[in-house]
Amino acid sequence: MMPYTSTERRQRIVVYMLLIAVLAGAAGFGAGQWWMKYRHPVLGQAAFDNLDRSYKEIVNNYMGDVDPESLIHGAVTGMVSSLNDPYSVYYTKEQGKSFLERYEDHFVGIGVVLRVDKGQFIINSTIEGAPAAGAGILADDRIVAIDGKPVDGKTLSDIISLTRGEEGTKVVLTLARASSPEPIEITVTRGEVPVTTVSSKMLDNGVGNITIARFAESTAKEFQQAADRLQEQGMKGLIIDLRANPGGLLQPAMEIASLLIPKDKVIVQVVYKNEQREYTHRSKQKQEWKLPLVVLIDENSASSSEVLAAALGANGAVLVGNKSFGKGIVQTFQQFADESVLKLTEAQWRTPDGSWIHKEGVKPDITVDMPEYAKLPLLHGETTFKQGDYGKEVRTIQHMLFALGSGPITQEGVYNADTTEAVKKFQRQEQLEADGIMSEGTAYRLQQRLAEKIEQEDPQSKKAIEELRNLIKGKAQR
Template structure:
């Protein structure tokens, strides 16, 4: 082998090594760029602090830590740093529950339950559900679920015990007055979630109440609207009181049913105006209806969208009090592990171009509800008696006085007159006249106040007056 050939092979080997090194460098660089594009958080200097903190917690925290909990906590904290109560991260089951809340049904047995003096009582039985078919009755006490005593557990825990996968069985032990303990086995089934109710009132007036906007709300609304039209409805009261909002799509669908064709429903403006989306009514069938909308301070978000659209684009009269004032829009997406990221991405404006955020929709006719209608609930699982004092006693006294039982010579102090007022209420409602307020008395008070409000309801009466003019 001559020297020239050896030198050539050495040069070739050198170039091969340099080429391989270049390929590695380019590959590493491309990989790093790809990582930075895919995970832009790596570009932030402060990420080094996060990474160091994560490693130190994992290695040295005395009580140990799970990586999933650490990273979920970090993501929650990231959303919390935005200082926006509507932007949140909901890990795992929390995200699943959030998505489920907008579904048209859930899987369970079909009862609503209330807590009374440490017991769980059936408050209502939904028609055509496993509970009704199994013979459950209002007033039944749920004692055990699948052998687990329910006394002392939380309401959330009880709900999780009763719910489950469709087709699975659950054993419920009940206590019923005059009957030995009952045990029934029920097969869990889909239970429809009702968000719309309706009633035909006098003089051709129909009333539709929307409690929230979920996936099925537009279909429910159409069913109610058609039922009332079939009965000759010529005027509509749309009750949106305490509607917290929900999904935008069914809201727009409902607005398109009531707002004249091609009229603006709302405008949605995204960050830096990179996108401005306007929604116009796609009404297919003209409706000749007078409309009055009832709202209050708890009418929010999508409820405000519908109220404003009807007011500004359909000539509806809005009655009640100023709405909550949530004029921003969130989108949410669900990850593979069921976690949910809900993020504020836009603001919306009324057909007149107004933002109602932190302002609310102003009613055309302002009508307040009586003071007793906005009282907080009395505490459950506790007794109130003579000698007690505080805000909850003041609430109790206001309830009693609204029902015709004078109780408050000294507001907030449970004295002798309050005791006599409680006894009077208990006697008149077939309760043991102890003068002590427990869950039974609290529940009876709330029921009577609810009945009184339904009969009086000055906001509904004013809405009817407006339709009669």
């Protein structure tokens, strides 16, 4: 064999170097794959390859138009849905914004409460401290146009969307007002609209009442302010109304418990997956609460409201009403870079004595049922019913009318001639057009009158007041 020439030797060296580079690259690629699979185990799942291949197949070959972003959101939605957990949800950007707004102490808009009547949008009220009130918008004004565009054919969601926007921007409302022969235009500068979750009132004989609608960012602060006002008015005992409170954030519920429960007493225990982590939250009370407490709960009191009710009940408060809903699990939520949100069940919570109330509920010390008419569902705001219609909502209408003494129920669930006459009777009583049609406006007034009746006759509230007065009297005698 003849020896290599210098040229051949150089060529061989180059070939070897290229071969080494290729092998090193392959090794690096393999190591990279291993490292990625180590850090992200899902990449090693055979099903993940199906997901990747399906995504590429759809994007490249589907006959119609494809939005890759929608495919990804759909995949995440499907992944969460496969958990079969109604409380774990994936929200896209706009859905995520709406979800997070529920827990904030304000939103940006004009601050009006609307009702719909025969396709017309009526200002039911303005929110105190919001831009609309300062701009001169009045209750019963009817919205004709927004920014010069008629609102005919719009939905309530459309109107809400049109009045929302960036803080400091302006929106022009054209309004029909009973006292004005011509529509008027009012320009409103969008701004912060406060969201309140707590209301309070002083009843007779030093009985204070605080209602918590849900638990949001500002709820604990609102509760403290309400309690302070009532104490300044001479409150001797407090009723906390948690009925129909669906829950919300856990932190404000624990903060309220800390105001009312002695320092270091257990409020709630939170237990994570496979009991790997457990946190016991205790009261951080700074000032002793000395007044007797009664708590109202019902079958619609859930989650954080159950945490508060159970904690107060374990520390001497009297629970009155019906057994609560029974939601003993905790969700966390995280917002991603694109503003989508994942809400995921990550833990269960237990009462101070370690009980898990999931699907069991918190039991009251004193059970008091509400009348059947108080349990009727709400009517949808943008639906009209007339003679010949039938269904569950017609049944609800009939029972509402019957509760208010406007007529008998002769054919349950069917909007017959008797139902029409009952509606006319109610409309005449309310000085509405007596056409016998359950329009949005008539439905609004019907539910308003029923709510007033429930408040006046509320047997649970009456029992809570009676029990609290006995506690106040007993405390005074001691």
